[in-house]
Amino acid sequence: MSEKFDVIVVGAGPAGTSCAYTAAQNGLKVLLIERGEYPGAKNVMGGILYRKQLEEIIPEFWKEAPIERPVVEQRFWFLDKESMVTTSYKGLDWGKEPFNNFTVLRAKFDKWFAEKAVEQGALLINETVVTECLVEDGKVIGVKTDRPDGDVYADVVVLADGVNSLLGKQLGFHKEWKPNEVALTVMEVLKIQKKVINERFNIKDDQGVSVEIFGDATQGILGTGFLYTNKDSVNIGVGTTLSGMVKKKLKPYELLERLKDHPMIQPYIEGAETQEYLAHLIPEGGYHAIPKLVGDGVLVVGDAAQFVNAIHREGSNMAMASGKMAAETIIEAKEIGDYSERTLDSYRTTIYDSFIGKDLKKYKEAAHTFEENPQYFQEYIPLMNEAMHTFFSVDGTPKREKQKKIMAKMTAGRGKLGLAKDMYKAWKAVK
């Protein structure tokens, strides 16, 4: 491989593939390098893919992409031991074009997406690890791979190597992530007959449901569970910050078993057969953890850049959007033949001006607030359940008295002022 490319993209996840696709579509000579047996072989997500960002790359992709179901209902479950408070939104228009979001299985989806980039002219090489960036006079000029004679050169290298971005670290763009900047999540794909899924979730063949699960799912620590419907399987998973897991000495697979056995969850998955068990980190450091994004001849996209909005389970869409923005910057750089940090820096400003920068900024204190204040997960969710239980149980107590009792319980631990403060803090964190 002695020829030189315009762009080398490391990693064929949503970020890298979007970048490769856009660059190749615009006539650039692109090499996309993936360490897995095929794109997606190493990749994991709960499964919610938002339409908008991919549509901007491949219009009407849903007509041919391997999607599972369009999501028509989003449910939120606040679990206590033997009860839950729920809320949801169902919109039938989400089941029609152009849809809101879909469930996907990553191995299938990533493979398809990378093939689309190849159709645009990108060269995809699988089973190849990029072991380091080749740097000359402070400028990235290519990559070293684990193949024999595996050095390859390009004007720009794009790091789309995901949450474990060893390359970003090599370049000194970021230090190692801290245990509270990543969430360790495990999940299972459970095979269930389509008909049974439809009955249990009250949906039709071409409708899907997403469930976000809070509270007892993570034993009160910062984290969430999820349950998403595929065509004839469901994805169930749970994750917490790695720091939380270490502090509480939790085993992730035990957390998952507990969730599966929970009396509120169990009826949905009864009789299912486990198809696969997967584990992965989610970069949840947010705004403060964004690394250096641009250098001479190099850009960072997707999870490698910590572009995840945990509160809205957005990650793959941000990965795709950032990949596309990186490609557009490179296309402009090629026009003037300048790949210096100064020129490529427009990628950084584009990111910060886009929904990615703005959303991450908006939630910049959220994870922090919830981690420092475990009462939200440990106390308020059980209290919420208790309040509902008290209010809706008919036992001869007048409702006004019940409300008084509930309020007294609510404020017992932290006092009225404490409760008000907590509510305000939570509001500020996510507002």
Place this chain on the structure above:
Amino acid sequence: MAKTLEDKQYLIRFNCDKKSHLEVLNHDLCATDCPDKACTLFCPGEVYKWEGDRMFVGYEGCHECGSCRIGCPHENIKWEYPKGGHGVVFRLA
């Protein structure tokens, strides 16, 4: 439904390399300075097992999640990607 981790790990395809991509640098440090042996708890593949006075690393069952690299309080784990095409292979179904 798979209940135990063993059952779960059994469902995954691992295309193992002969050489480990994980290495515990200093086993004495684990013995003396790491009472919880964090890596034996949070690792989703139970790759780390403390056996008497040494850390046994069953790298064959690694999901390549990166948690042990970040979560080891003593930066005592040398963490690399397995050779291209090797390691965990999530399936297409």
